[in-house]
Amino acid sequence: MTKDGTKKALGKSPAVIPAKAKMRITAIFLVVLGFYVLSSYKTEASLMEFIDGFENMGTLFQKFFPPNLGLFKAIWPALAETIQMAVIATTIAAILCVPLSLLAANNVTTNKYLYNFVRFVLNILRTIPDLVLAVIFVALFGIGALPGIIALIIFSLGILAKLISETVESIDMNPLEAMHASGASTIQTIYFSVVPQVLPQFTSFVLYVFEINIRASVVLGLVGAGGIGQILDQQIKFYKYPNAMGIIIIIFALVVIIEYISTKIREAIV
Amino acid sequence: MIEFKNVSLTYPNGTKGLKKVNLTINEGEFVVIVGLSGAGKSTLIRSINRLVKPTEGELKVDNENILTFNGRQLRTLRTKIGMIFQNYNLVKRSNVFKNVLAGRLGHTSTLPSLFNMFSNEDRALAYESLKRVNIEEKIYNRADELSGGQQQRVSIARVLTQKPKYILADEPVASLDPPTSHQVMTYLRKINQEDKITTIVNLHFIDMAMEYADRIIGMRAGEVVFDGPASEVTEKTFEEIYGRTIREDDLRGGQEA
Amino acid sequence: MIEFKNVSLTYPNGTKGLKKVNLTINEGEFVVIVGLSGAGKSTLIRSINRLVKPTEGELKVDNENILTFNGRQLRTLRTKIGMIFQNYNLVKRSNVFKNVLAGRLGHTSTLPSLFNMFSNEDRALAYESLKRVNIEEKIYNRADELSGGQQQRVSIARVLTQKPKYILADEPVASLDPPTSHQVMTYLRKINQEDKITTIVNLHFIDMAMEYADRIIGMRAGEVVFDGPASEVTEKTFEEIYGRTIREDDLRGGQEA
Amino acid sequence: ACGTSDEGGTATEGNNNEETPAETPAEKPEKIVMGFVPSQDSDTIADTVEPLANKLGEALGIEVEGKVMTDYSALVEAMGANEVQIGFIPGFAYVLANEQYDVEVILKSMRYGSGTYKAQYVVRADSDIKTLADLEGKIWAYPDAASTSGFLFPAAQLMGEFDLESAEALQTEFFAEGIAAGGHDSAAIAVYEGDADVATTFDDVRTTLEEDYPDIMEKLTILGHTEDIPNDTISVVSELDDELVTQIKEAFMAFNDDEEMIKIMNDVYNWDAISEAEDAEYDVVRDTYDKLRDSISLD
């Protein structure tokens, strides 16, 4: 009887996650872990060395202090150029991404071929490293801010269009239906029901990309595309670490300010 | 006048939404369609302004077969049919007035509307409509600041602004509590009577249907199983529409609604 | 036994959710609370398991004043009170079984539960509960694959798994259509009778309340305005609860529900 | 800032790994890491040093690992932390490394039979710039301010010649504008395209551009050269004991007699020999840097 009872009880108490799903999750977990172990081996990871060497980092890090904040005036022109490049690039990318992200959202663009084509192009755009873009455009346009701006535009366009098309895909479709039902044209429908819904996200993504663009100019500086990056690189090469730290702190301040503006704008329009 | 002649609709996945529906809805009528979830009420109503396209038969609105309509014709058709939805379908983040003005989009050319340039007539009309549903003081509130009943009134105002010949309402009160539901139904009825707008409403509740309708159409599994004035509704009608008496159905817990 | 003694609740923004409520709910009762939106039904119910904390008075559950409870005591209190929500509040991406087992969390030690290690008894109990609401065949479906009615049944199963002494249900059927609503109410009633679990349900619909309740409590603006068996409900009760007779209210469109 | 290298020597002791006091030479390390930063001053850039490292390892009987890095500050820091023991670093980087971490030069590379190279002033053939003095008021393109041949030497030369206080003054008072072009090639192209009037680059950057710009040899001419700049160094960290350093030196020198190695070095780095070097040879770089040192800081 007891035997019977237990059997019954067990039969009645199914596993929390079905065996098949469990196996699948375990398999994926093992693959990820396995690849990590392999990567650790290939990259010569060693916790001991890390702990041993940590002191070195401390010693080096100290050299960055005290940061020289008096350099603000000296670097201002380059910083201004960086900001200006980021402003232009972000603005243009934000404008261009509107049609692109609508075309790359499957709830607005119902034509499968068009949608897939735009997605494909955007994916390729996103794949190209910013450094390569900068190098190619410098080679094409010569040194100066323009190649940097164009590299930033393409770079941010990829990110923005992806993020925004995903937002568009998640909007409430009901108002669109209502507008269609009242005879509004497609453009009217988009303008009156899609735009208000994505506006807050749009702004915060644009500001996020603006921040990325400011930071990306560090890379751009290295290839002659202007901006604060050049100065930073030079300070490091000359061992003016406190100066480098000063620049980093100024970039940090800029990042925090942008983030603050972003929250404020979101609060204002949400 | 709206005429369904042997209208059938099969969804791409094979579900039959409508099965050989024949109906005539006359000018100025207030028709309520009742039926269980999945009976095809929405499909029927949405066929009329071609939000879905019946696959067979003929559907005439004002003596034109709208099943052949395309692009421009469709837009014109839709401007004369107003629609009210269960979830109000307002743009939550826009203010009430903008939402109501959206009802005029079909009558406005695209470019000016993009710059929010509506004519004084349009704006006056929109304001007038808001007043008719007694919600004018919320004109500049954002839609998501309103309660459900208020939102539905805004969506009625939007439809009024459209100056339609027909109003379709797809379960306009399903998300509202009973007093508010009655309020909304009362407004719909009032507009039907004052403006002589032919009105077709979907409802789950047969009791509410009987209170407001000139005529009740019962649907079940894509077919019209009852069609007649509210006064003719009997216990048997209930059975026809709901398959069996309500109580019994419920007690068979296992079944899905 | 649950006793409200002069319980008041003022929200931080100054809104009075409850005003000097006095109530006693006895073991095994099936109580339905009705009232308009904003009447304080949710506030009342959520006070009982301290999801909100009344600011005045005394609230006794099994003769202990729960308003003084903290941390550990609160968790123990909550394990014996099951709760059902309007929006089911299931973890949409987890399967049905995991959702139901979540009902046991309060009875399970933390560490094993983090690794989904539930005892055989717990799993058997959860499965049993699923069967009681006739949904055992969906055990490994993800919660978001289910219809509203099914999700609500899962959330009832979750509460059953908790083996509570009390069940609180906050508008359990507001998102469901009438037949499904009846189904869900029937299950709740069945459980109340079979397991002798004291059950308190919030509803908008007084008619549905009358069908299922032993006792009806009417609320209005944070106050209890009616308390008695379903049989005692009259036209006047309606008026008390809804402020005035329904019809009249509606016609004065301007008023908010 | 640190003064002379002697002072640096005592100062660095505290910086280094405590276990290896300088006096008691430790036994041979298990592995030596050799870092290499290809500078654009050379006209081909290699992305591997493996053959060289292997050969050196054979000769020393210790495992030698070669690493190519793209930034010499990183290499110098790595040498400072004794993570890299042998560094192939340009003259200017060596001077800094010596000052900071007491890194010592042992050898230098020979190119085209010489241990030095020069930087050049590149102008358009059709321009009216005939002497350095004509550069006044023109636009100057240089690769970057840390480039030995592209910036330091020409800047020092011009500052000396025209009696300017600082690099800042050079860029704003003497020249109309200074542009950091990001590379020797970009600087030359800037002149070619007319964005700048003069570029300072290594000698001769035009050869690397001939493929893309076939007429560059005619369009651009060389206005002049700077004084000699010592070639890339092979430097070692102070932690290596003298015996090992001698071995390393000998091993490298032996490559000069090894046909196969010469070929490898030539193919990959354009070197045709390795020769001994002394710290003093880099004084010229040091002096140049001293002239500019302060004008580069930002305060």
Added chain:
Amino acid sequence: MSLVLPPKPKRSLFKQVRNIVIAIAIIALYVWTFTGIDIDFARAFDRMMNNFSRIIPKLFDPNWEALPKVWDAMVETLYIAFAGSLLAAIFSIPLGFLAAQNMTKNRVLTTIGKWILSAIRAFPDIILAILFIVVVGPKPFAGVLAIAIGSIGMLGKLYSEVLESLDTNIIEAMEANGANKLQILAHGIIPQITPEFLSYAIYRFEIDVRASTILGIVGAGGIGTLIVFAKMNRNWEEMGLILVVIIVVVTIIDFISTQIRKRLV
């Protein structure tokens, strides 16, 4: 007929002033930007037409001979980026929780969390590389660490945003059950956030694969080094090949990760 127009919206003076200030600020920013930056478009265009044939055709004529070399670098990059972004994906979790307002109720802590993340993001790759090279030497591991830190700045920020948009009803339901905080985390929060966290981690992995210039600095080889060298040598054919390899590899990663996500979510 006289038209009854609605009353004009009442806007609070504060908001009006605020909006005007914002508008002026934005206009000023643009005026400053466009007057400050000098770009000769006509000339740039001209230049591009001239240079086009020097570069673009070569990019489309990749130098396949370099494939073994580029491929090796790519594989190396993959290992490093994988290890780095996995570490980042894990260590970003506590930071994400710290910076999320609804998880860390304490405003001071949240702000500290957000600032830490911003500070990390302000650190340029090259400095991270230098810092880690002195820790473990010029080897791929230094690259792994630098990438891990660099990625934490972005992942932590994204994670905290996911957490802030969490459905809190479920948490309430579990609280009502008597579940404790850890249990709510395991059963209520983690299932909700897993898919987003995964997507972001994989997205970051892709970024790390294609933007690994940092690896060149630490002497870890990798595709970034090759980009730098191809640039220095003006070797456009090799640049073309590098691009092809990156595009193909990232596309494959994208495909695999979509499959994995589908299976896990």
